[in-house]
Structure formats: structure tokens, C-alpha cells
Amino acid sequence: MSVKVGIIMGSQSDWSTMKEAAEILDELGVEYEAKIVSAHRTPDRLWSYGKTAVERGLHVIIAGAGGAAHLPGMMASKTRVPVIGVPVQTRALSGVDSLYSIVQMPKGFPVATMAIGAAGAANAGLMAAGILAVSDADLAKRLDDWREKLSASIKEEPEDE
Numbered sequence: 001m002s003v004k005v006g007i008i009m010g011s012q013s014d015w016s017t018m019k020e021a022a023e024i025l026d027e028l029g030v031e032y033e034a035k036i037v038s039a040h041r042t043p044d045r046l047w048s049y050g051k052t053a054v055e056r057g058l059h060v061i062i063a064g065a066g067g068a069a070h071l072p073g074m075m076a077s078k079t080r081v082p083v084i085g086v087p088v089q090t091r092a093l094s095g096v097d098s099l100y101s102i103v104q105m106p107k108g109f110p111v112a113t114m115a116i117g118a119a120g121a122a123n124a125g126l127m128a129a130g131i132l133a134v135s136d137a138d139l140a141k142r143l144d145d146w147r148e149k150l151s152a153s154i155k156e157e158p159e160d161e
């Protein structure tokens, strides 16, 4: 069976953020591939990744990038496979630059944009799993269990730290 989730990122330096998505998918038993693909630095790689995404069996693409984060939007323009965008936190502008670059897509080519940074990457993994769970009852059960476990771990009252 082909891998259904692609995690792509603009640079090696994004991996520390994007591996939060990978770890969630590992926990949920969802296979994925992880690749460095940059609209700016490797445009041909972006083009062929987008062009072959459907035929390779990808169902969802998680795309993380920082700064002038054109990768998620460019990928969404090249394939109809749903793209979940993760704005990577930057030093210069704290990731607001990444967020604004990803979120304001023109009508017709959507990117499902997550929060800035690690929480956004983890949520991208959960969102991808939720999309696949629509047609995978075993995964749906694992995702429900994961969510219940998280809820159960939240204390009712705060404690001094």
C-alpha cells in the first residue's frame, strides 16, 4: 500500500518543528514520507512532487515553511491533494511572517493553515489523521482513543508548580 501522508518542509532547519507532526502520526500508526522541498531553492522538486502526488496515492500533504513561506500555497496550486500548512516560527518576525504568507490564499486554491510552530505541526498531524479516519475505521478508533486519553490527562484543578 502506498503512503498516504506527505510531510514536506522548506529546509532541514524546519524538521525540529515538523517532526511534531511525524511523531503524532507515529503514535497513531499512520505511515508518512518526509521530504525537503522548497519553492524557492528546489522549484523543480516542488513541481514534480505536486505533479505526481495524486498518482503516487497521497491523500494529504502537510507543508511547513518559515519566513516567505510560499511552499504550502505553491503545492496547493499544483495538486488537488489537500494541503495543511504549518507556519514555522522565525527568529526575525516570530512566525507571523510565515503565518501571513500561508493563510491568505486567493479564492480557488486553499491551504488549511495551522497555528505557528510546534503546536501547529502537531495539529497538522492530527488533522491529517482525521482526514484519513473518515474512510479508515481502525484509525478512527485509534484517534478517538488518543483524544480521550488527552482529555483524561487534564486535571480539574490547577496545582502549584
Ligand SMILES: Nc1c(C(=O)O)ncn1[C@@H]1O[C@H](COP(=O)(O)O)[C@@H](O)[C@H]1O
Pocket: 009, 010, 011, 012, 013, 014, 037, 038, 039, 040, 041, 064, 065, 066, 067, 068, 069, 070, 071, 072, 088
Ligand atoms: N519558506 C521557505 C521555502 C519555500 O516557501 O519554498 N523554502 C525555504 N523556506 C524557509 O526558509 C527558512 C530558512 O531556511 P534555512 O534555515 O535553510 O536558511 C526555513 O524556515 C524554510 O522553510
